[in-house]
Amino acid sequence: MPFATNEATAAVESGALCGIADRKLADDICREIGARRGAWPISVAESLPQLMHLLMECRPAVILLDDELVKGAPLLEFLCQLKETAPVVLIASIGRQKEIAKFVVEGKVEFVARHGDFASLAASLVSRHLCATQAGAPGRTHWPALPDDVAEIFRHDINNPLTGILGNAELVLSHASKLPSGDIQRLQTVVELAVRLRETIRQLSDAWEAQSQTLKSA
Numbered sequence: 001m002p003f004a005t006n007e008a009t010a011a012v013e014s015g016a017l018c019g020i021a022d023r024k025l026a027d028d029i030c031r032e033i034g035a036r037r038g039a040w041p042i043s044v045a046e047s048l049p050q051l052m053h054l055l056m057e058c059r060p061a062v063i064l065l066d067d068e069l070v071k072g073a074p075l076l077e078f079l080c081q082l083k084e085t086a087p088v089v090l091i092a093s094i095g096r097q098k099e100i101a102k103f104v105v106e107g108k109v110e111f112v113a114r115h116g117d118f119a120s121l122a123a124s125l126v127s128r129h130l131c132a133t134q135a136g137a138p139g140r141t142h143w144p145a146l147p148d149d150v151a152e153i154f155r156h157d158i159n160n161p162l163t164g165i166l167g168n169a170e171l172v173l174s175h176a177s178k179l180p181s182g183d184i185q186r187l188q189t190v191v192e193l194a195v196r197l198r199e200t201i202r203q204l205s206d207a208w209e210a211q212s213q214t215l216k217s218a
Contacts, residue, residue, distance in 0.1 A: 015040055015041030015042060015043065015060055015061060015130070016033065016040060016041070016042045016043070016060060016061065016062050016063075016064060016126050016129075016130060017042075017043050017045070017051070017054055017055070017058075017060035017062075017063050017064070017086075018030065018042060018043065018044045018045070018063075018065075018126075019044075019045045019048070019051040019063065019064065019065045019066065019069045019070075020044060020045075020046070020064070020065075020066045020068075020069060020091075021046055021047065021066065021068050021069045022066065022068065023046065025066065025119060026044045026046070028119050029064065029119050029122055029123045029126075030042050030044065032119065032120060032123035033123045033126055033127050033130075040127075040130050043060070045069075046069075047069070048069055048070055048073065051065075051069065055082075055085060059086065060085070060086050061086060061087075061129055061130055062086055062087050062088075062089065062126050062129035062130060063082055063085065063086050063087070063088045063089070064088075064089045064091070064122060064126050065079075065082065065088055065089070065090050065091065066091045066092075067090065067091065067092040067093075067096065075092075075096070075099070075100075076099065076100070079100065079103055079109055083103060083106075083108035083109055087108065087109075087110070087129050088103075088108065088109045088110070089109075089110045089112060089122055089125045089126055089129075090109055090110065090111055090112065091112045091114055091118060091122055092112075092113070092114060093113070093114050094113040094114070094115055096111075097111055097113070097163045097166070097167060098166070098167040098170055098171070099167075100167075101164050101166070101167020101168050101170075101171065102164075102167070102168070104160055104161075104163050104164040104167070105161075105164035105167075105168065110125050111160055111163055112125065158201055159198065159201050162194055162197060162198055162201070163198075165190070165194055166191060166194040166195065166198070169187050169190045169191050169194065170191060172187055173187050173188065173191065
């Protein structure tokens, strides 16, 4: 049975619900989820009305959302609703990290930047939630045991908390007129160091992926 159809399939309890307008992207992600963890029930909504309809009928174990699906709708308000239903894996442009930093810190939303091999990372995060649900621990994520997944640890388990730190520091700095000069300097230092650390993580992740691919080819 195909992972995605022209019409949204009936969502199943403890399965994944994907809100993705791009049909090819949806197929690629669903196929990789199946390859990673097996025959999980996956439903795909290709429009916002379809997604809302499915959410009224079931309670998925995890929701994968591409922000392209909610164009024209306030993303933060929409995420507020979704995160109360199930853990959310959000695919969005890198510029939206600051906007959703609060939700990342809460642990209700996981951020995947639409850059590089983001489809593979999104599939991996959804798979972790599905495995955690099967093990009886909804929402709990587990570090992968295989060396090939170390790049995902860099990109997600380290980078997501760092995004929360950076986003909140920048939010506080947006009210700099109310802060003492010493506090402003300290927060600016936090931001600068966080940006440097994020770039280091990106370089390590890319290097590990390149080395992994070289070893596989050999």
